Amino acid sequence: MMDSEARKRLENAGWTAGDAADFLELSPEEARFVELKLALAAGVRRFREKRGWTQAALAQQLGSSQSRVAKMEAADGSVTLDLMMRSLLAMGIMPSEIAKLIRKVESHKAA
Amino acid sequence: MMDSEARKRLENAGWTAGDAADFLELSPEEARFVELKLALAAGVRRFREKRGWTQAALAQQLGSSQSRVAKMEAADGSVTLDLMMRSLLAMGIMPSEIAKLIRKVESHKAA
DNA sequence: GCGCTCTATGTCCAATATGACATACAGCAA
DNA sequence: TTGCTGTATGTCATATTGGACATAGAGCGC
Numbered sequence: 001m002m003d004s005e006a007r008k009r010l011e012n013a014g015w016t017a018g019d020a021a022d023f024l025e026l027s028p029e030e031a032r033f034v035e036l037k038l039a040l041a042a043g044v045r046r047f048r049e050k051r052g053w054t055q056a057a058l059a060q061q062l063g064s065s066q067s068r069v070a071k072m073e074a075a076d077g078s079v080t081l082d083l084m085m086r087s088l089l090a091m092g093i094m095p096s097e098i099a100k101l102i103r104k105v106e107s108h109k110a111a
Numbered sequence: 112m113m114d115s116e117a118r119k120r121l122e123n124a125g126w127t128a129g130d131a132a133d134f135l136e137l138s139p140e141e142a143r144f145v146e147l148k149l150a151l152a153a154g155v156r157r158f159r160e161k162r163g164w165t166q167a168a169l170a171q172q173l174g175s176s177q178s179r180v181a182k183m184e185a186a187d188g189s190v191t192l193d194l195m196m197r198s199l200l201a202m203g204i205m206p207s208e209i210a211k212l213i214r215k216v217e218s219h220k221a222a
Numbered sequence: 223g224c225g226c227t228c229t230a231t232g233t234c235c236a237a238t239a240t241g242a243c244a245t246a247c248a249g250c251a252a
Numbered sequence: 253t254t255g256c257t258g259t260a261t262g263t264c265a266t267a268t269t270g271g272a273c274a275t276a277g278a279g280c281g282c
Contacts (some may be wrong), residue, residue, distance in 0.1 A: 027202040027205075029197070029201050032200050032206060033196060033197055035206075036196060036200075036206065054227085054229085055226060055228075055230095056229095057228065059271090063271085064270080064271065064272095065270090065271050065272055066230095067229090067230080067231075067232090067271085067272080067273080067274095068230085068269095068270075068271065068272090069229095070229055070230055070231080071230085071231080072211055072229095073229090074231090076228075076231090077267060078205075078268080078270085079269080079270095080191055080192070080193050080239095080241095080268095080269065080270090081191070081192040081193045082191050082192045082193065082269095082270085084142060085144060085147060085192055086140070089140040089143050089144055089269085090138075090140050093149065093212060093249080094217070095143060095154055095213050095216040095217060096148075096214050096217065098213055099210040099211070099213040099214035100210070102209055102210040102213060103204050103206060103207050103210035103268085104206075105206035106205050106206040106207055106229075165257085165258060166258075166259065166260095167258080167259095170241090174242090175240080175241065176241050176242060176243085177255085177258085177259075177260095178241080178242080178244095178259090178260080178261075178262090179239095179241065179242090180232085180241080180259095181238070181260055181261080182260085183257095184260080184264060185260075185261090187261095188237080189239060189240085190239080190240095191238095191239065191240095191269095193239095194239085204268095212243085
């Protein structure tokens with residue numbers, strides 16, 4: 001019931017360090033969700049830099065702010081998947097590319 | 112392939128911010144974002160039914176409620192991608208399967 | 223050193239999503 | 253018909269996310 005919610009909130013407070021695989025207390029679904037966010041966050045940064053855009057430029061494209069973009073790329077707990085997806089789409093990334101980012105998530109799991 | 116169906120559901124979901132939903136007035140990014148949600152919503156329903164779960168059962172797994180699951184499957188505008196992703200993961204769907212759902216969301220007819 | 227640009231982090235509060243609840247509807251069986 | 257099960261839809265109080273802003277840090281050329 002509240003178990004996953006509470007734990008998610010808890011983890012959100014300090015999950016910016018390192019690989020998602022070391023969250024030993026997370027259930028597989030929770031771990032995958034976190035890894036998903038990390039993968040998309042990394043994707044946003046990668047594509048943005050590839051384009052030579054600043055965070056402020058992407059923010060403007062999104063109608064958001066530089067600080068939000070920074071948090072997003074840091075996979076801050078206060079940033080939703082929605083914003084990440086919108087960012088990728090705002091950079092013209094195709095769903096097939098997004099799918100690639102997601103497909104990579106399941107690979108590394110044991111810890 | 113499912114353009115008209117997607118559009119119908121989109122209209123049913125009351126998707127645009129202002130007037131009656133019209134798919135064709137959305138920018139390409141906005142349209143892709145909506146289609147992404149539609150695809151994931153359909154995926155949630157498909158996998159749930161495949162498993163023989165009721166909406167209430169999935170809701171319990173999620174720590175959510177039947178009404179929210181119903182809205183989610185209807186791609187209601189009040190439901191985030193986060194909840195959809197969590198739902199898929201809660202059903203044990205692998206990221207590679209989710210990637211498949213997303214990969215299918217390629218471009219629709221340009222305005 | 224300074225100044226400039228880009229990024230990180232933290233705090234506001236308005237906007238939005240949330241679960242819970244009520245209730246209506248659809249289908250089916252007795 | 254009634255009763256039961258599952259789904260749809262609307263509302264609401266509370267929780268969470270949003271953009272905006274301030275500010276600090278990092279890197280770089282001068």
